Amino acid sequence: MNIKYIAKKTGTLIITLLIVSFLSFLAFQIIPGDAALSKLGTAATAEKAEALRQEMGLNQPVLVRYGRWLADFVRGDMGTSYSYSMPVREMIGSKLPITLAITMISFLMILILSVPLGLLAGKHEGKSLDRALTVVNQIVMSVPGFFLGILITYLFGLVLKWFVPGGYISYTESFSGFLIYLIPPCIAIALPKCAMGVKMLRGSVIQELQSDYVRTAISRGCRENTVLYRHVLRNALIPVLTFWAMTIADIVAGSIIIEQVFTIPGLGTMLITSISNRDYPVVQCIIVLIAGLVVIVNFIVDLLYRRIDPRITGQ
Amino acid sequence: MKRKERNYNLILGGCLAALMIAFMVVGLFYTPYDPDAMSGPSKFAGPSLQHLFGCDHFGRDIFSRVLTGSGTTFFVAVSTIVIGGGIGTLAGAFTGYFGGWLDEILMRINDAVASFPSILLALVFISILGPGKYNVILALGVIFIPSFARIVRSEFISNKEKDYVKSARLMGASHVRIMFVHILPNVVPTLLSAIAIGFNNAVLAEAGMSYLGIGVQPPDASLGRMLAESQTYLSRAPWCAVFPGLTVILLVLGFGLLSDGLQKGRGSVSCWR
Numbered sequence: 001m002n003i004k005y006i007a008k009k010t011g012t013l014i015i016t017l018l019i020v021s022f023l024s025f026l027a028f029q030i031i032p033g034d035a036a037l038s039k040l041g042t043a044a045t046a047e048k049a050e051a052l053r054q055e056m057g058l059n060q061p062v063l064v065r066y067g068r069w070l071a072d073f074v075r076g077d078m079g080t081s082y083s084y085s086m087p088v089r090e091m092i093g094s095k096l097p098i099t100l101a102i103t104m105i106s107f108l109m110i111l112i113l114s115v116p117l118g119l120l121a122g123k124h125e126g127k128s129l130d131r132a133l134t135v136v137n138q139i140v141m142s143v144p145g146f147f148l149g150i151l152i153t154y155l156f157g158l159v160l161k162w163f164v165p166g167g168y169i170s171y172t173e174s175f176s177g178f179l180i181y182l183i184p185p186c187i188a189i190a191l192p193k194c195a196m197g198v199k200m201l202r203g204s205v206i207q208e209l210q211s212d213y214v215r216t217a218i219s220r221g222c223r224e225n226t227v228l229y230r231h232v233l234r235n236a237l238i239p240v241l242t243f244w245a246m247t248i249a250d251i252v253a254g255s256i257i258i259e260q261v262f263t264i265p266g267l268g269t270m271l272i273t274s275i276s277n278r279d280y281p282v283v284q285c286i287i288v289l290i291a292g293l294v295v296i297v298n299f300i301v302d303l304l305y306r307r308i309d310p311r312i313t314g315q
Numbered sequence: 316m317k318r319k320e321r322n323y324n325l326i327l328g329g330c331l332a333a334l335m336i337a338f339m340v341v342g343l344f345y346t347p348y349d350p351d352a353m354s355g356p357s358k359f360a361g362p363s364l365q366h367l368f369g370c371d372h373f374g375r376d377i378f379s380r381v382l383t384g385s386g387t388t389f390f391v392a393v394s395t396i397v398i399g400g401g402i403g404t405l406a407g408a409f410t411g412y413f414g415g416w417l418d419e420i421l422m423r424i425n426d427a428v429a430s431f432p433s434i435l436l437a438l439v440f441i442s443i444l445g446p447g448k449y450n451v452i453l454a455l456g457v458i459f460i461p462s463f464a465r466i467v468r469s470e471f472i473s474n475k476e477k478d479y480v481k482s483a484r485l486m487g488a489s490h491v492r493i494m495f496v497h498i499l500p501n502v503v504p505t506l507l508s509a510i511a512i513g514f515n516n517a518v519l520a521e522a523g524m525s526y527l528g529i530g531v532q533p534p535d536a537s538l539g540r541m542l543a544e545s546q547t548y549l550s551r552a553p554w555c556a557v558f559p560g561l562t563v564i565l566l567v568l569g570f571g572l573l574s575d576g577l578q579k580g581r582g583s584v585s586c587w588r
Contacts, residue, residue, distance in 0.1 A: 142568035144519050146526050147560035158550045253432030257523050272527050275442040283442050294431055
Protein backbone atom coordinates (compact mmCIF):
# COMPACT_ATOMS: atom_id res chain seq x y z
CA MET A 1 0.00 0.00 0.00
CA ASN A 2 1.57 3.30 -0.97
CA ILE A 3 1.65 6.43 1.12
CA LYS A 4 0.16 8.54 -1.66
CA TYR A 5 -3.00 6.47 -1.61
CA ILE A 6 -3.34 6.75 2.16
CA ALA A 7 -2.75 10.50 2.02
CA LYS A 8 -5.38 10.88 -0.68
CA LYS A 9 -7.89 8.82 1.28
CA THR A 10 -7.15 10.76 4.46
CA GLY A 11 -7.82 13.98 2.58
CA THR A 12 -11.19 12.61 1.44
CA LEU A 13 -11.90 11.51 5.00
CA ILE A 14 -11.31 14.99 6.39
CA ILE A 15 -13.45 16.61 3.69
CA THR A 16 -16.27 14.11 4.30
CA LEU A 17 -16.09 14.70 8.05
CA LEU A 18 -16.30 18.47 7.46
CA ILE A 19 -19.30 18.10 5.14
CA VAL A 20 -21.09 15.73 7.51
CA SER A 21 -20.50 17.97 10.51
CA PHE A 22 -21.58 21.05 8.56
CA LEU A 23 -24.80 19.35 7.43
CA SER A 24 -25.55 18.22 11.00
CA PHE A 25 -24.84 21.77 12.18
CA LEU A 26 -27.05 23.25 9.49
CA ALA A 27 -29.90 20.84 10.19
CA PHE A 28 -30.23 22.14 13.72
CA GLN A 29 -30.16 25.77 12.56
CA ILE A 30 -33.46 25.54 10.69
CA ILE A 31 -35.42 24.57 13.77
CA PRO A 32 -38.11 27.15 14.49
CA GLY A 33 -37.23 29.13 17.63
CA ASP A 34 -33.56 29.57 18.36
CA ALA A 35 -31.19 28.66 21.16
CA ALA A 36 -31.68 31.98 22.93
CA LEU A 37 -35.43 31.45 23.24
CA SER A 38 -34.99 27.85 24.39
CA LYS A 39 -32.49 28.94 27.01
CA LEU A 40 -34.69 31.71 28.38
CA GLY A 41 -37.81 29.53 28.35
CA THR A 42 -40.89 31.31 29.69
CA ALA A 43 -38.88 34.29 30.92
CA ALA A 44 -38.22 35.35 27.32
CA THR A 45 -38.93 38.90 26.23
CA ALA A 46 -37.89 40.39 22.92
CA GLU A 47 -35.12 42.51 24.50
CA LYS A 48 -33.76 39.73 26.66
CA ALA A 49 -33.69 37.32 23.72
CA GLU A 50 -31.92 39.90 21.54
CA ALA A 51 -29.33 40.56 24.23
CA LEU A 52 -28.68 36.85 24.72
CA ARG A 53 -28.43 36.36 20.97
CA GLN A 54 -25.72 39.02 20.87
CA GLU A 55 -23.97 37.37 23.76
CA MET A 56 -24.16 33.87 22.24
CA GLY A 57 -23.14 35.16 18.81
CA LEU A 58 -26.34 33.95 17.15
CA ASN A 59 -26.55 37.04 14.93
CA GLN A 60 -23.42 36.15 13.02
CA PRO A 61 -23.42 34.39 9.62
CA VAL A 62 -23.88 30.61 9.58
CA LEU A 63 -20.35 29.87 8.40
CA VAL A 64 -18.80 31.90 11.20
CA ARG A 65 -20.96 30.15 13.77
CA TYR A 66 -20.10 26.79 12.25
CA GLY A 67 -16.40 27.59 12.40
CA ARG A 68 -16.66 28.55 16.05
CA TRP A 69 -18.76 25.51 16.88
CA LEU A 70 -16.32 23.19 15.11
CA ALA A 71 -13.30 24.74 16.85
CA ASP A 72 -15.03 24.26 20.22
CA PHE A 73 -16.08 20.73 19.32
CA VAL A 74 -12.57 19.67 18.35
CA ARG A 75 -11.21 21.16 21.57
CA GLY A 76 -13.75 19.09 23.49
CA ASP A 77 -16.23 21.83 24.34
CA MET A 78 -19.46 20.36 23.01
CA GLY A 79 -21.86 22.94 24.38
CA THR A 80 -24.20 22.87 27.35
CA SER A 81 -27.37 20.82 27.68
CA TYR A 82 -30.56 22.89 27.86
CA SER A 83 -32.36 20.51 30.18
CA TYR A 84 -29.58 19.65 32.62
CA SER A 85 -27.38 22.77 32.32
CA MET A 86 -24.45 20.39 32.23
CA PRO A 87 -21.61 20.26 29.72
CA VAL A 88 -22.64 17.86 26.96
CA ARG A 89 -19.17 16.37 27.06
CA GLU A 90 -19.59 15.14 30.62
CA MET A 91 -23.03 13.71 29.85
CA ILE A 92 -21.80 11.84 26.79
CA GLY A 93 -18.47 10.79 28.24
CA SER A 94 -20.06 8.45 30.77
CA LYS A 95 -22.46 6.92 28.18
CA LEU A 96 -20.05 6.38 25.34
CA PRO A 97 -18.32 3.28 26.81
CA ILE A 98 -21.69 1.55 27.17
CA THR A 99 -22.63 1.99 23.52
CA LEU A 100 -19.12 1.13 22.39
CA ALA A 101 -19.21 -2.08 24.45
CA ILE A 102 -22.57 -3.04 22.92
CA THR A 103 -21.24 -2.35 19.43
CA MET A 104 -18.11 -4.40 19.92
CA ILE A 105 -19.78 -7.39 21.54
CA SER A 106 -22.50 -7.47 18.87
CA PHE A 107 -19.95 -7.19 16.09
CA LEU A 108 -17.87 -10.04 17.53
CA MET A 109 -21.00 -12.19 17.78
CA ILE A 110 -21.81 -11.50 14.14
CA LEU A 111 -18.29 -12.45 13.04
CA ILE A 112 -18.10 -15.60 15.14
CA LEU A 113 -21.50 -16.88 14.00
CA SER A 114 -21.83 -15.78 10.41
CA VAL A 115 -18.45 -16.85 8.98
CA PRO A 116 -18.67 -20.60 9.79
CA LEU A 117 -22.38 -20.77 8.99
CA GLY A 118 -21.96 -18.92 5.70
CA LEU A 119 -19.11 -21.24 4.68
CA LEU A 120 -21.10 -24.29 5.69
CA ALA A 121 -24.17 -23.21 3.71
CA GLY A 122 -22.10 -22.26 0.68
CA LYS A 123 -20.18 -25.54 0.72
CA HIS A 124 -23.34 -27.63 0.88
CA GLU A 125 -25.34 -25.53 -1.58
CA GLY A 126 -28.73 -27.05 -2.40
CA LYS A 127 -28.46 -29.83 0.18
CA SER A 128 -30.85 -30.13 3.09
CA LEU A 129 -28.44 -28.44 5.52
CA ASP A 130 -28.20 -25.40 3.26
CA ARG A 131 -31.95 -25.33 2.72
CA ALA A 132 -32.67 -25.48 6.44
CA LEU A 133 -30.17 -22.70 7.10
CA THR A 134 -31.66 -20.56 4.34
CA VAL A 135 -35.18 -20.94 5.75
CA VAL A 136 -34.05 -20.09 9.29
CA ASN A 137 -32.07 -17.18 7.88
CA GLN A 138 -34.97 -15.74 6.00
CA ILE A 139 -37.15 -15.85 9.10
CA VAL A 140 -34.54 -14.40 11.46
CA MET A 141 -33.86 -11.59 9.00
CA SER A 142 -37.50 -10.56 9.20
CA VAL A 143 -37.56 -10.18 12.98
CA PRO A 144 -37.22 -6.56 14.07
CA GLY A 145 -34.38 -6.28 16.61
CA PHE A 146 -36.52 -4.78 19.33
CA PHE A 147 -39.13 -7.52 19.04
CA LEU A 148 -36.36 -10.10 19.29
CA GLY A 149 -35.28 -8.21 22.41
CA ILE A 150 -38.77 -8.50 23.88
CA LEU A 151 -38.89 -12.23 23.06
CA ILE A 152 -35.49 -12.77 24.70
CA THR A 153 -36.60 -10.80 27.76
CA TYR A 154 -39.69 -12.96 28.03
CA LEU A 155 -38.10 -16.34 27.42
CA PHE A 156 -34.72 -16.00 29.13
CA GLY A 157 -35.57 -13.23 31.57
CA LEU A 158 -39.08 -13.99 32.81
CA VAL A 159 -39.61 -17.70 32.13
CA LEU A 160 -36.14 -19.18 32.53
CA LYS A 161 -34.88 -16.39 34.84
CA TRP A 162 -31.36 -16.42 33.42
CA PHE A 163 -31.07 -12.66 33.85
CA VAL A 164 -33.05 -9.90 35.51
CA PRO A 165 -34.83 -7.73 32.91
CA GLY A 166 -34.10 -4.07 33.64
CA GLY A 167 -31.44 -4.98 36.18
CA TYR A 168 -28.70 -3.03 34.45
CA ILE A 169 -25.36 -3.03 36.26
CA SER A 170 -23.06 -0.06 35.70
CA TYR A 171 -19.50 -0.78 34.53
CA THR A 172 -18.18 1.26 37.45
CA GLU A 173 -19.95 -1.12 39.83
CA SER A 174 -19.00 -4.48 38.43
CA PHE A 175 -17.39 -4.84 35.03
CA SER A 176 -18.19 -8.54 34.62
CA GLY A 177 -21.80 -7.99 35.69
CA PHE A 178 -22.01 -5.18 33.15
CA LEU A 179 -20.73 -7.41 30.35
CA ILE A 180 -23.06 -10.25 31.31
CA TYR A 181 -26.08 -7.95 31.31
CA LEU A 182 -25.11 -6.79 27.81
CA ILE A 183 -25.18 -10.31 26.34
CA PRO A 184 -28.96 -10.61 25.74
CA PRO A 185 -29.31 -7.16 24.12
CA CYS A 186 -26.27 -7.86 21.97
CA ILE A 187 -27.82 -11.13 20.80
CA ALA A 188 -30.97 -9.22 19.88
CA ILE A 189 -28.91 -6.81 17.79
CA ALA A 190 -26.57 -9.41 16.31
CA LEU A 191 -28.93 -12.22 15.22
CA PRO A 192 -30.78 -10.45 12.36
CA LYS A 193 -27.51 -8.95 11.07
CA CYS A 194 -25.87 -12.35 11.42
CA ALA A 195 -28.55 -13.88 9.20
CA MET A 196 -27.83 -11.26 6.57
CA GLY A 197 -24.11 -11.94 6.88
CA VAL A 198 -24.63 -15.67 6.38
CA LYS A 199 -26.74 -14.99 3.31
CA MET A 200 -24.10 -12.72 1.79
CA LEU A 201 -21.17 -15.00 2.54
CA ARG A 202 -23.08 -18.00 1.21
CA GLY A 203 -23.72 -16.26 -2.09
CA SER A 204 -20.15 -15.12 -2.28
CA VAL A 205 -18.76 -18.61 -1.51
CA ILE A 206 -21.01 -20.21 -4.12
CA GLN A 207 -19.79 -17.75 -6.71
CA GLU A 208 -16.13 -18.30 -5.83
CA LEU A 209 -16.51 -22.10 -5.89
CA GLN A 210 -17.34 -21.87 -9.59
CA SER A 211 -14.13 -20.08 -10.50
CA ASP A 212 -11.22 -21.64 -12.36
CA TYR A 213 -8.71 -21.54 -9.53
CA VAL A 214 -10.92 -23.83 -7.45
CA ARG A 215 -11.08 -26.39 -10.24
CA THR A 216 -7.32 -26.13 -10.69
CA ALA A 217 -6.68 -26.59 -6.99
CA ILE A 218 -9.01 -29.61 -6.77
CA SER A 219 -7.53 -31.21 -9.88
CA ARG A 220 -4.06 -30.78 -8.46
CA GLY A 221 -5.20 -32.89 -5.55
CA CYS A 222 -5.87 -30.32 -2.84
CA ARG A 223 -8.34 -31.47 -0.24
CA GLU A 224 -11.74 -29.82 -0.48
CA ASN A 225 -11.46 -28.19 2.93
CA THR A 226 -8.00 -26.84 2.18
CA VAL A 227 -9.34 -25.18 -0.93
CA LEU A 228 -12.29 -23.83 1.01
CA TYR A 229 -10.32 -22.29 3.85
CA ARG A 230 -7.09 -21.33 2.08
CA HIS A 231 -8.40 -20.05 -1.23
CA VAL A 232 -12.13 -19.57 -1.34
CA LEU A 233 -12.65 -17.93 2.04
CA ARG A 234 -10.16 -15.15 1.33
CA ASN A 235 -11.77 -14.20 -1.94
CA ALA A 236 -15.30 -14.70 -0.68
CA LEU A 237 -14.73 -12.34 2.23
CA ILE A 238 -13.96 -9.36 0.00
CA PRO A 239 -17.54 -8.41 -0.87
CA VAL A 240 -18.67 -9.31 2.66
CA LEU A 241 -16.23 -6.78 4.11
CA THR A 242 -18.30 -3.85 2.85
CA PHE A 243 -21.33 -5.42 4.41
CA TRP A 244 -19.54 -5.65 7.75
CA ALA A 245 -18.60 -1.99 7.58
CA MET A 246 -22.22 -1.09 7.05
CA THR A 247 -23.16 -3.44 9.86
CA ILE A 248 -21.18 -1.41 12.39
CA ALA A 249 -23.25 1.63 11.52
CA ASP A 250 -26.41 -0.48 11.72
CA ILE A 251 -25.40 -1.88 15.10
CA VAL A 252 -24.98 1.60 16.53
CA ALA A 253 -28.37 2.57 15.11
CA GLY A 254 -29.90 -0.67 16.35
CA SER A 255 -28.49 -0.11 19.83
CA ILE A 256 -30.54 3.10 20.06
CA ILE A 257 -33.71 1.00 20.10
CA ILE A 258 -32.35 -2.04 21.93
CA GLU A 259 -31.11 0.13 24.80
CA GLN A 260 -34.74 1.11 25.37
CA VAL A 261 -35.88 -2.52 25.38
CA PHE A 262 -33.36 -3.51 28.04
CA THR A 263 -33.35 -0.11 29.81
CA ILE A 264 -29.64 0.45 29.34
CA PRO A 265 -28.63 4.08 29.96
CA GLY A 266 -26.38 4.41 26.91
CA LEU A 267 -26.06 6.95 24.12
CA GLY A 268 -29.27 5.76 22.49
CA THR A 269 -31.37 6.30 25.59
CA MET A 270 -29.85 9.74 25.99
CA LEU A 271 -30.52 10.54 22.33
CA ILE A 272 -34.19 9.60 22.61
CA THR A 273 -34.66 11.51 25.89
CA SER A 274 -32.94 14.54 24.39
CA ILE A 275 -35.13 14.39 21.29
CA SER A 276 -38.25 14.31 23.47
CA ASN A 277 -36.92 17.21 25.61
CA ARG A 278 -35.82 19.15 22.51
CA ASP A 279 -32.37 19.33 24.03
CA TYR A 280 -30.67 20.16 20.73
CA PRO A 281 -27.02 20.54 21.81
CA VAL A 282 -27.06 16.95 23.08
CA VAL A 283 -28.89 15.59 20.01
CA GLN A 284 -26.53 17.40 17.66
CA CYS A 285 -23.46 16.16 19.48
CA ILE A 286 -24.58 12.52 19.50
CA ILE A 287 -25.54 12.67 15.82
CA VAL A 288 -22.17 14.18 14.87
CA LEU A 289 -20.34 11.55 16.93
CA ILE A 290 -22.21 8.64 15.35
CA ALA A 291 -21.88 10.13 11.87
CA GLY A 292 -18.16 10.61 12.45
CA LEU A 293 -17.86 7.00 13.58
CA VAL A 294 -19.59 5.79 10.41
CA VAL A 295 -17.31 7.85 8.17
CA ILE A 296 -14.17 6.69 9.97
CA VAL A 297 -15.21 3.02 9.82
CA ASN A 298 -15.80 3.37 6.08
CA PHE A 299 -12.34 4.90 5.74
CA ILE A 300 -10.70 2.00 7.58
CA VAL A 301 -12.58 -0.54 5.46
CA ASP A 302 -11.45 1.23 2.29
CA LEU A 303 -7.85 0.85 3.40
CA LEU A 304 -8.35 -2.77 4.47
CA TYR A 305 -9.93 -3.48 1.12
CA ARG A 306 -6.75 -2.44 -0.66
CA ARG A 307 -4.67 -4.51 1.70
CA ILE A 308 -6.72 -7.67 1.19
CA ASP A 309 -7.35 -7.29 -2.50
CA PRO A 310 -4.38 -5.74 -4.33
CA ARG A 311 -6.35 -5.85 -7.58
CA ILE A 312 -8.31 -2.80 -6.48
CA THR A 313 -6.43 0.19 -7.83
CA GLY A 314 -8.20 2.83 -5.81
CA GLN A 315 -9.86 4.45 -8.81
CA MET B 316 -32.54 -27.09 -22.32
CA LYS B 317 -32.73 -26.72 -18.59
CA ARG B 318 -36.16 -27.12 -17.13
CA LYS B 319 -37.43 -23.92 -15.61
CA GLU B 320 -37.06 -24.24 -11.88
CA ARG B 321 -39.97 -23.21 -9.76
CA ASN B 322 -39.43 -19.90 -8.03
CA TYR B 323 -40.63 -20.84 -4.54
CA ASN B 324 -39.53 -17.49 -3.09
CA LEU B 325 -41.76 -15.65 -5.52
CA ILE B 326 -44.77 -17.92 -4.95
CA LEU B 327 -44.50 -18.05 -1.16
CA GLY B 328 -43.59 -14.37 -0.84
CA GLY B 329 -46.38 -13.32 -3.16
CA CYS B 330 -48.96 -15.35 -1.22
CA LEU B 331 -47.75 -14.08 2.15
CA ALA B 332 -47.56 -10.47 1.00
CA ALA B 333 -51.02 -10.68 -0.59
CA LEU B 334 -52.41 -12.21 2.60
CA MET B 335 -50.93 -9.45 4.74
CA ILE B 336 -52.17 -6.74 2.38
CA ALA B 337 -55.65 -8.28 2.47
CA PHE B 338 -55.41 -8.34 6.27
CA MET B 339 -54.56 -4.66 6.34
CA VAL B 340 -57.19 -3.65 3.82
CA VAL B 341 -59.81 -5.46 5.91
CA GLY B 342 -58.52 -3.52 8.91
CA LEU B 343 -59.33 -0.27 7.17
CA PHE B 344 -63.04 -1.15 6.92
CA TYR B 345 -63.86 -3.74 9.53
CA THR B 346 -62.69 -4.74 12.99
CA PRO B 347 -64.55 -7.23 15.20
CA TYR B 348 -64.43 -4.77 18.11
CA ASP B 349 -63.82 -1.06 18.42
CA PRO B 350 -60.00 -0.97 18.67
CA ASP B 351 -60.16 1.80 21.29
CA ALA B 352 -63.09 0.47 23.35
CA MET B 353 -61.92 -0.32 26.87
CA SER B 354 -63.59 -2.94 28.97
CA GLY B 355 -62.92 -3.78 32.61
CA PRO B 356 -63.94 -7.44 32.70
CA SER B 357 -61.84 -8.47 29.70
CA LYS B 358 -58.65 -6.88 31.05
CA PHE B 359 -55.72 -9.19 30.27
CA ALA B 360 -58.09 -11.83 28.85
CA GLY B 361 -56.05 -14.52 27.10
CA PRO B 362 -56.56 -15.52 23.49
CA SER B 363 -59.97 -17.16 23.05
CA LEU B 364 -62.70 -17.49 20.45
CA GLN B 365 -64.21 -14.13 21.46
CA HIS B 366 -60.87 -12.37 21.46
CA LEU B 367 -58.63 -14.21 19.00
CA PHE B 368 -55.43 -12.48 20.12
CA GLY B 369 -56.54 -11.73 23.69
CA CYS B 370 -56.93 -8.34 25.38
CA ASP B 371 -54.51 -5.72 26.67
CA HIS B 372 -54.23 -3.81 29.96
CA PHE B 373 -57.30 -1.70 29.14
CA GLY B 374 -59.33 -4.70 27.99
CA ARG B 375 -59.01 -3.63 24.37
CA ASP B 376 -59.27 -6.37 21.75
CA ILE B 377 -55.76 -6.99 20.40
CA PHE B 378 -56.94 -8.53 17.13
CA SER B 379 -58.84 -5.34 16.28
CA ARG B 380 -55.90 -3.21 17.33
CA VAL B 381 -53.48 -5.27 15.24
CA LEU B 382 -55.84 -4.87 12.25
CA THR B 383 -55.96 -1.07 12.54
CA GLY B 384 -52.32 -0.82 13.59
CA SER B 385 -51.14 -2.69 10.53
CA GLY B 386 -53.39 -0.38 8.49
CA THR B 387 -51.42 2.58 9.86
CA THR B 388 -48.14 0.83 9.17
CA PHE B 389 -49.27 0.03 5.64
CA PHE B 390 -50.31 3.64 5.03
CA VAL B 391 -46.98 4.96 6.28
CA ALA B 392 -44.98 2.41 4.26
CA VAL B 393 -46.89 2.98 1.02
CA SER B 394 -46.73 6.77 1.31
CA THR B 395 -43.03 6.52 2.00
CA ILE B 396 -42.51 4.41 -1.12
CA VAL B 397 -44.60 6.82 -3.20
CA ILE B 398 -42.47 9.79 -2.10
CA GLY B 399 -39.08 8.06 -2.06
CA GLY B 400 -39.69 5.82 -5.08
CA GLY B 401 -41.35 8.56 -7.14
CA ILE B 402 -38.75 11.26 -6.62
CA GLY B 403 -35.91 8.73 -6.57
CA THR B 404 -36.99 7.24 -9.92
CA LEU B 405 -37.25 10.67 -11.52
CA ALA B 406 -33.87 11.74 -10.16
CA GLY B 407 -32.24 8.44 -11.15
CA ALA B 408 -33.76 8.55 -14.64
CA PHE B 409 -32.57 12.07 -15.39
CA THR B 410 -29.12 11.71 -13.88
CA GLY B 411 -28.56 8.29 -15.44
CA TYR B 412 -29.79 9.35 -18.87
CA PHE B 413 -28.10 12.72 -19.15
CA GLY B 414 -25.09 12.30 -16.86
CA GLY B 415 -22.93 15.40 -16.44
CA TRP B 416 -22.09 17.51 -13.42
CA LEU B 417 -25.54 17.33 -11.87
CA ASP B 418 -25.19 13.55 -11.88
CA GLU B 419 -21.79 13.83 -10.25
CA ILE B 420 -23.02 16.06 -7.43
CA LEU B 421 -26.18 14.07 -6.77
CA MET B 422 -24.26 10.82 -6.63
CA ARG B 423 -21.77 12.17 -4.08
CA ILE B 424 -24.69 13.27 -1.88
CA ASN B 425 -26.23 9.84 -2.45
CA ASP B 426 -23.08 8.05 -1.32
CA ALA B 427 -22.92 10.13 1.84
CA VAL B 428 -26.58 9.59 2.73
CA ALA B 429 -26.58 5.90 1.83
CA SER B 430 -23.77 5.07 4.23
CA PHE B 431 -25.86 6.16 7.22
CA PRO B 432 -28.41 3.91 8.87
CA SER B 433 -31.86 5.13 7.89
CA ILE B 434 -33.20 5.08 11.44
CA LEU B 435 -30.51 7.55 12.53
CA LEU B 436 -31.38 9.97 9.71
CA ALA B 437 -35.04 9.55 10.54
CA LEU B 438 -34.27 10.49 14.15
CA VAL B 439 -32.56 13.68 12.97
CA PHE B 440 -35.63 14.57 10.91
CA ILE B 441 -38.00 13.79 13.74
CA SER B 442 -36.00 15.78 16.26
CA ILE B 443 -36.31 18.78 13.95
CA LEU B 444 -39.87 18.29 12.68
CA GLY B 445 -41.39 16.74 15.80
CA PRO B 446 -43.11 13.33 16.03
CA GLY B 447 -46.30 12.29 14.23
CA LYS B 448 -47.50 10.12 11.38
CA TYR B 449 -46.99 12.65 8.58
CA ASN B 450 -43.55 13.71 9.77
CA VAL B 451 -42.50 10.05 9.84
CA ILE B 452 -43.72 9.67 6.24
CA LEU B 453 -41.88 12.82 5.18
CA ALA B 454 -38.67 11.80 6.95
CA LEU B 455 -38.64 8.22 5.63
CA GLY B 456 -39.71 9.32 2.16
CA VAL B 457 -36.84 11.77 1.85
CA ILE B 458 -34.39 9.24 3.27
CA PHE B 459 -35.42 6.59 0.73
CA ILE B 460 -34.89 8.85 -2.31
CA PRO B 461 -31.14 8.08 -2.69
CA SER B 462 -31.48 4.29 -2.71
CA PHE B 463 -34.12 4.39 -5.45
CA ALA B 464 -32.22 7.02 -7.41
CA ARG B 465 -29.07 4.90 -7.38
CA ILE B 466 -30.80 1.73 -8.57
CA VAL B 467 -32.73 3.48 -11.35
CA ARG B 468 -29.67 5.48 -12.39
CA SER B 469 -27.50 2.42 -12.92
CA GLU B 470 -30.26 0.73 -14.92
CA PHE B 471 -30.66 3.81 -17.10
CA ILE B 472 -26.93 3.99 -17.70
CA SER B 473 -26.77 0.38 -18.88
CA ASN B 474 -29.92 0.76 -21.00
CA LYS B 475 -29.21 4.04 -22.75
CA GLU B 476 -26.42 2.56 -24.88
CA LYS B 477 -28.57 -0.31 -26.12
CA ASP B 478 -29.75 -0.59 -29.72
CA TYR B 479 -33.43 -0.16 -29.02
CA VAL B 480 -32.77 3.26 -27.52
CA LYS B 481 -30.63 4.26 -30.47
CA SER B 482 -33.28 3.17 -32.95
CA ALA B 483 -35.96 5.04 -31.02
CA ARG B 484 -33.73 8.09 -31.13
CA LEU B 485 -33.27 7.67 -34.89
CA MET B 486 -37.02 7.52 -35.34
CA GLY B 487 -37.20 10.92 -33.72
CA ALA B 488 -38.50 10.07 -30.25
CA SER B 489 -37.86 12.80 -27.70
CA HIS B 490 -35.57 12.24 -24.73
CA VAL B 491 -38.47 12.29 -22.28
CA ARG B 492 -40.38 9.77 -24.38
CA ILE B 493 -37.37 7.48 -24.60
CA MET B 494 -36.83 7.71 -20.85
CA PHE B 495 -40.35 6.95 -19.75
CA VAL B 496 -41.90 4.98 -22.61
CA HIS B 497 -38.91 2.97 -23.79
CA ILE B 498 -36.43 2.57 -20.93
CA LEU B 499 -38.64 2.72 -17.84
CA PRO B 500 -40.62 -0.47 -18.62
CA ASN B 501 -37.30 -2.34 -18.75
CA VAL B 502 -36.39 -1.01 -15.33
CA VAL B 503 -39.68 -2.11 -13.74
CA PRO B 504 -38.54 -5.60 -12.62
CA THR B 505 -35.56 -4.14 -10.75
CA LEU B 506 -37.72 -1.35 -9.42
CA LEU B 507 -40.32 -3.80 -8.10
CA SER B 508 -37.70 -5.66 -6.15
CA ALA B 509 -36.36 -2.36 -4.77
CA ILE B 510 -39.90 -1.36 -3.81
CA ALA B 511 -40.36 -4.58 -1.87
CA ILE B 512 -37.11 -3.98 0.04
CA GLY B 513 -38.02 -0.34 0.59
CA PHE B 514 -41.42 -1.33 1.88
CA ASN B 515 -39.77 -3.62 4.42
CA ASN B 516 -37.36 -0.95 5.56
CA ALA B 517 -40.23 1.49 5.93
CA VAL B 518 -42.23 -1.00 8.00
CA LEU B 519 -39.27 -1.72 10.27
CA ALA B 520 -38.35 1.96 10.63
CA GLU B 521 -41.93 2.97 11.40
CA ALA B 522 -42.33 0.18 13.95
CA GLY B 523 -39.01 1.11 15.53
CA MET B 524 -39.79 4.79 15.78
CA SER B 525 -43.29 4.19 17.12
CA TYR B 526 -41.76 1.80 19.65
CA LEU B 527 -39.49 4.64 20.78
CA GLY B 528 -42.55 6.87 21.10
CA ILE B 529 -41.40 9.34 18.48
CA GLY B 530 -43.25 7.87 15.50
CA VAL B 531 -46.98 7.48 15.07
CA GLN B 532 -48.79 9.14 17.99
CA PRO B 533 -52.03 8.11 19.69
CA PRO B 534 -54.94 7.97 18.87
CA ASP B 535 -53.51 6.28 15.74
CA ALA B 536 -52.97 2.60 16.58
CA SER B 537 -49.49 1.37 15.76
CA LEU B 538 -47.78 -1.98 16.03
CA GLY B 539 -44.60 -0.43 17.43
CA ARG B 540 -46.45 1.42 20.15
CA MET B 541 -48.41 -1.72 21.08
CA LEU B 542 -45.11 -3.53 21.53
CA ALA B 543 -43.78 -0.72 23.72
CA GLU B 544 -46.91 -0.81 25.90
CA SER B 545 -46.89 -4.59 26.12
CA GLN B 546 -43.44 -4.66 27.70
CA THR B 547 -44.70 -3.47 31.09
CA TYR B 548 -47.09 -6.42 31.32
CA LEU B 549 -44.86 -8.96 29.62
CA SER B 550 -45.01 -11.60 32.37
CA ARG B 551 -48.78 -11.28 32.81
CA ALA B 552 -49.90 -11.02 29.22
CA PRO B 553 -47.23 -12.13 26.73
CA TRP B 554 -49.85 -12.26 23.96
CA CYS B 555 -49.90 -8.44 23.97
CA ALA B 556 -46.39 -8.54 22.57
CA VAL B 557 -46.46 -11.75 20.53
CA PHE B 558 -49.24 -10.93 18.07
CA PRO B 559 -48.21 -7.42 17.00
CA GLY B 560 -44.62 -8.65 16.70
CA LEU B 561 -45.67 -11.67 14.67
CA THR B 562 -47.59 -9.40 12.31
CA VAL B 563 -44.49 -7.33 11.65
CA ILE B 564 -42.43 -10.49 11.07
CA LEU B 565 -44.92 -11.98 8.60
CA LEU B 566 -45.15 -8.69 6.74
CA VAL B 567 -41.40 -8.30 6.44
CA LEU B 568 -40.93 -11.99 5.62
CA GLY B 569 -43.53 -11.86 2.83
CA PHE B 570 -42.07 -8.82 1.14
CA GLY B 571 -38.50 -10.05 1.68
CA LEU B 572 -39.26 -13.35 -0.07
CA LEU B 573 -41.09 -11.46 -2.81
CA SER B 574 -38.09 -9.27 -3.43
CA ASP B 575 -35.74 -12.28 -3.52
CA GLY B 576 -38.07 -14.07 -5.91
CA LEU B 577 -38.30 -11.06 -8.20
CA GLN B 578 -34.53 -10.79 -8.33
CA LYS B 579 -34.15 -14.46 -9.12
CA GLY B 580 -36.94 -14.40 -11.69
CA ARG B 581 -35.43 -11.48 -13.52
CA GLY B 582 -32.87 -13.54 -15.42
CA SER B 583 -35.38 -16.04 -16.63
CA VAL B 584 -37.90 -13.42 -17.72
CA SER B 585 -35.46 -11.85 -20.14
CA CYS B 586 -34.44 -15.32 -21.42
CA TRP B 587 -37.98 -16.31 -22.21
CA ARG B 588 -38.74 -13.19 -24.20
